[in-house]
Structure formats: C-alpha cells, structure tokens
Amino acid sequence: MSSTATSLTELTLTELPLTDFKKHRDALFAKLPNNSITLVKAAKEVTRSNDTEFGFCQNKNFYYLTGFNEPDALLVLIKSEEGEQQSILFSLPKDAHHEIWHGRRIGQEKAQQDYGFDRCFEVSAIDSLVPEYLNGKQQVFFGFDDNGFNSNNFAAQVFTWLKTVRGTLRQGGHVPEHLSDVNPILADLRVIKSSNEIALMRQANVISGTAHQRAMKHCQVGLFEYQIEAEILHEFAYHKARYAAYGTIVAGGDNANILHYTDNSDSLKNNELLLIDAGGELGGYAADITRTFPVNGKFTPAQKAIYQLVLDAKNLAVNAIKPGACFAQLNKITNEFLTNGLVELGILSGDIDKLISEKAVNAYFIHGLGHWLGLDVHDVGDYYINEHKEQLRAFEPGMVMTIEPGIYIPLSDTSVDEKWRGIGVRIEDNIVVTEQGFENLTTHVPETIADIEALMATND
Template identity: 70%
Template sequence: MTKAQLSKLPLSDFAKHRAAFITKMANNTIAIFPAASELTRSNDTEFAFCQNKNFYYLTGFNEPDALLVLVKNEQGEARSILFSLPKDPLHEIWQGRRIGQIKAVEDYGLDKCFEVKDIDALLPDYLNGKSQVFFSFSDLAFAHHTLSAQVFIWLKQVKSRSRQGVQTPQCLMDSDPIVEELRLIKSDNELALMRQANHISGLAHQRAMQKCQVGKFEYQIEAEILHEFAKHGARHPAYASIVAGGDNANILHYTANSDALNNNELLLIDAGAELNGYAADITRTFPINGKFTPAQATLYQLVLDAKNLAINAIKPGMTFAKLNILTNAFLTQGLLDLGIFHGDINELITDKKIKQYFIHGLGHWLGLDVHDVGDYQSNEKREQTRVFEPGMVMTIEPGLYIPLDDLSVEQKWRGIGIRIEDNIAVTATGFENLTANSPQTIAEIETLMAKS
C-alpha cells in the first residue's frame, strides 16, 4: 500500500460523522442531504466529478445523484437511508462500475439503500408525521430542481394525503450550520490525511523550485506541480493552481499561467493537492533564477517573519482578530522602516495603511474545502473573533503586493508580489505546522535551487 492509500479515511469514520449529526437532531425529525451531479464541460464531456462535501462528510460515498436521508423517531432511534444509482452493466462497460444498493449497505454502514427512481414513492412516507425537516438552505441542485424546491415538492405530496391521516412537517431547519460546526473540528484520522496532502504538496513545491528556469513558461511549472501531485496519489489539485511570475503575482487569483519566466523576477506559486477529498493550500515565492535580489530578499524576509510571528502565537483561545492585529502592526512597522510608508506608526496602524499592500485576510479554515466551512464569528467591524480550539485547521498567509505601476515607491520595490502560506492545526498546547517539507527560508530556497 502507498502512503496515499493508507491515508484514506476508514468508512467507519463517516458513520461517526452521521452519528454526530444525528445527536444534534431532535426526536421525530428527518434530514436530507443530496450528492452532487456530474457537470457538462462541453457537448458530451464532463468535468471531473467533485462530490458535495457535506454529503461526502456524512457518507464517504462518491457517486453522483444520490440522496442521504437520516430519520430519527420519537424514541430517539435513528436510521440512515441512501438512494443511489443502480447497478447497470451497460453503463459500467462505458463509464465505470457503480457500488449498487447491496454493497452500499454492506460497506458504508447504512441501514437501507434504494434506487434513486424510488425516491418520490418512498420519501413522503419518511416525511410523514415528522416535526422538522433538516436540509441545506444553500439551494443546491437535485433532481433537476434546487434542493429547496424539491423538498417542497415532496412536502406537497405528503400534504395531498392529509385526508388519509398523513401529517406534514411544519418546521424547516437549515442543516448547514450543524454540519459546518462538525467539519470545523478535525478528527485524528482527518488530521493524518491532511498531513499527507500537505506532504505531497510540499514535494510539488520542491519540484517547482528545482525545475524553474528563466525562459520557461508558467504553465510548464504548473505541469510539474500536477505531475508530483498525481505521482503520489493526489489525482486532482484542491483548486486552480496559481503560478504567477513577476508582476502577475500582484493579481491575487491569477490562473492564466501563460507567461514566460523572466530573469531577476520572483515566481509566486499557490498550489495544493486534494487527497481523498481533503485539501492542502500552500504558497511559496522564490526567485526564478535561484537567487534573491537584495530588495526581494528584504521584503521576503519581512513576510516570512510576519508569518512565523502569527503561527507561533497560535494556541487554544487565540483568534484571527488578534493575529491580524499582531501581523498588521509588524508589517506596518517593517514598511515604515524600509521607507515605503511615511508618518507616525500609530496613525498608520489606526488607518490600516497596510491594506494598501497586504490586501487579503491573514488566513481561513481548511479541510474538505480549501476555503472550508465554519463560522468565523465576525463582528460588526468584520473582526473574526472565533476562539481557536484543538482540531481546527487553518491557513496563515501574509503577503505584500507592490504593483509595477506603483510610482509612490522606489523602483527596486515595484513589481514584487510575495505570499508565504502554511497550513496549521491547533493542538491542545499550541499548534502543529502541517507544511513541514516545503522550503521557505532564503537559504533553504537558494540551496535547493542551486542543486537543480
């Protein structure tokens, strides 16, 4: 077995996720979760399938057009019912094997599994007499309708039988907040999987540094990254890779990756692997020719020191709001010392002058999604006051972006865009940096690139 295979979550973990959700349901309620559908890319070809992450979190089932139903009776006893596509020999010849209803029950810890064609006939019976219906209010697609529209169709079917003593649920509940809170705290197995996704991503960033040369194109370096991902079992990137040379790094979500790499410029790469559903999100910035210029090195070290300052402060009880205050003050002082900012340090901090060059937030939750779910508990000032707890995973990614056309600064600073991003798990006593094998100091980067 490869490390990637060893890192796959056991199916019993998904049963634990369902049980955790069920404990949040009142007795005599029902919850409905749709799988994703395949999306057409062009004509008769589809995009690579990506499962609905809440559905995946509760099932581990990776086929399209399925539906999970959790039913909790008046005594608190619960059942998990799946509706999924049937076994189909002709389909399986052309497009691959399906799990089918028998294996779904045997392997996935479900109580029952029916074919999707039976949903409209069976679901009204499950809805009958329930006090609440949980489903996502995010208007996900299901069965050619939005999920909310489909739920109302089923409820209408129930109501049409009221003369026969059937009772329609009166209370609709959003399931998203419950699932999102569960997903925010990672289990030991989830953390192990995310370590492996980070390890693979770190190898890809090493490869990018080693293969980088003046005159190559950004897309060629992107290809090296994707190669390293797939080589270790991560068949897909967690998001569209950013490979941005020179001033392109000042475009935060640059994904064209089409330009040539020029001498004496930096290359910013924001790329992470997805492994068995879980994402890594790593950014590294390094000199295309393997050697930082003095100006590049000065700004790079400032960003690196800011990142390390923020990470070292992470522990239970910390918040993004406090980390932002710490980091923004540090970067502001740094730019003042370099003559990029002018004036009184306290006024610069109060005026949030740093947002001129540090445009985005310091970090975000990470997990099944790159920008993962979970309440930040932002206040009216947009300060993220959610207290960190063990099991949370986040990115820390300070940056400085000075566009080529910024005539307010000296020429040596223009066209430099730098971001350095690590993935951090909160532990009982502090933090664990999951991004352990991706070079980031100036000496590490220049030494690695000198060997290529």
C-alpha cells in the same frame, strides 16, 4: 507547539476509513431533535461541453457523512420520536450497459454492506419513498443553498415532496411544521477535525510540499508558468493525490499581484519572483500552500527585504496560535508588524500609530490572514465576525487553518521606489490547533531564503 515531520515513505493513509463517515453521521444525529428527518444530496455531474463532463466533485457535506463518491445520490437520516436512528441511501443502480461505457457503480447491496447504511434503494424510488419518510415528522433539515436534482435548488425539490405529503391530509397525513438548514450544523462539525482527518491532511501537506520542491528544482528562465504547473500536478498524482484541491496559481513577476491568477500562460523572466499557490487533494481533503522564490534561484536585495518581512510576519502569527486565541488577535499583531516593516523599508511613511489605526498596510496586504481548511480549501465554519469585521471565534484543538500573509506591490504603483515595483510575495502554511498550541503541517518545503537558494542551486 509541535512540528511532526513526515516523509513520503511513511505515507499510509490515502483516504478516511469508511467507519469514520459513520462517526460523522452519529455526530450529526446527536445534534438533531427527535422526530426529525434530514436530507443531504449528492452532487450532479456538470457538462463541460456537448456530451463531455467536468471531473466529478462530490458535494462535500454529503461526502463528509457518507464517503460515497457517486453523483445523484441522496442521504436520508431519520430520528424517531424515541430517538432511534436510521440512515438510508438512494443511489444509482447497477447497469451493465452504462458501466461498460462510463465505469462501475457501487450499487445498493455493496453500499449497504460496505458503507454502513441501514437501508439502500435505487434513485428511482426517491419520489415515492421520501414523502413517506417526511410524513409525520415534526422537523425537516436540508441544505437551504444546495442545488437540486432537476431544479435550480434543492429547496424546490423538498417542497415538491412536502406537497405530496400535504395531499395525504384527508388520509391522516401530517406535514412537518418546521424546516431548518442543516448546513450550519454540519459546518460546526466539520470545523473540528478528527485525528484521522488531521493525519490525512498532514500527508496531503507532505505531498504538496514535495510538489513545491519539484517546482523550485525545475524552475528556470524562459519556461512558461504552465510548464511549472505541470511539474506540480505530476508530483501530486505520482504520490496518490490525483487532483489539485483548487486551481493552481503559478504567477511570475507582476502576475503575483493578481491574487487568484490562474492563466499560468506567461514566460518566466530573469530577476523576477515566482509565486506558487498550490495544494493537492488527498481523500477529499485539501492542502493549501504558497511559496515565493526567485526564477533564477537568487533573490535580489529588494526581493530579500520584502520576502523576509513576510516570512517573519508569518512566523509571528503561527507562533501565536493556541487554544483561546483568534484570528482577530493574529491579524492585529501581523498588521502591526508589517506596518512597522514597510515604514522601515520606506514603502509607508508617517506616524506609526496613525498608520496602524488607519490600516495603511491594507494597501499592500490586501487579503485576510487565513481561513479554515479541510474538505474545502476555504472550508466551512463560522468565524464569529463582529460589527468591526473582526474574526473572534476562539481557536480549539482540532481546528485546521491557513496562515498566509503577503505583500503586493504592482508595477503600476508609482508611489514607491522603482526597485519595489512588480514584487508580490505570499507565504502560506497549514496549521492545526493542538492542546499545547499548534502543529505546522507545512514542514516539507523550504521557506527561508538560504534554504530556497540552496535547493534551487541543485537545479539541473
């Protein structure tokens, strides 16, 4: 294993070099057959209400291949019969009037110069040029589940272009014979991160860890959950992670037993825990960290017992990560450990082996142990799930994942002693698989009871 400590003063990489996106395109080209064409579309702006839009979020596969962060664009990758490669970008044109109102556009000349595309055209040329590129190709790759330009899905747009090609048959046109989904190929590429991607995610973790520290320091009884959320978002943006990677969860007391609680609207109460699941996005790459701590800075005995059990389970799972291991193995040891711990606490009762075989722990550990992490917080990549729902994909160096065990005991659970009710604890770290074992990226935020209480004792 390894643990690379990074301070905020050491942060230098805030986005991937544009040359890295060219490497991503080259890696995809290597997976594609000759005489093929690949179409990958950018995202559209989404209306929030009337004439205002949500903040733009690029299609992650498109971003992975281009680094280009404007809407309505299209990437075309052509591989000839001889294996020659050509990358073509269609993007919005320079428009002085539009740019006065809505901001600058990159334009075709700068896109070709800075982003390494072979050719760039305005989006108005898509419907005339794409059918020409399709004509004569044997195989077309595109995202089967992607949304389209002016239709419900991208497939409809592709079929429109193919129909145009079909109309040229009497003039010697040739319609591609095979349509294939490019998304699984891209997912397999994205699941293994480069050294620059890992460096960027390491920095996203440092920033996000600092935000969690800020939340602990500013937490006090009587504040509202959204006020703590504001502290977190401030810290993200202040350190150049302008956006959260996902909706921030700030869940006090029994709200922690709602897994994706994002209302963040309740006041914080004495003698309750606060669960925060929050990660910043840096250069498009996500951190995903969860910490749970007492609102008043001191764990109660019952809270300590549950918290320590979850922390020990998390560390047990993390320490088992190495090339060749898999989530199924980690789940087995974690579930067995948590089952034994819940029996010792009197929350579960009965024969240990039977409880383990019946997965009794699932009543309190109600989600998976972890997931891939990258450009998406729940990143793409096959888990190789078998008929028993076991995730058997062997870990490889360069994979990045979360490990996030939790125990959730809602107030409504009258089957347990009252002291346990309303406790929800999750602890989540971000882990890179290395040649030697693993690197824990989440080293910049306290996790032990002693360290959390010491940090919170410094509250203003």
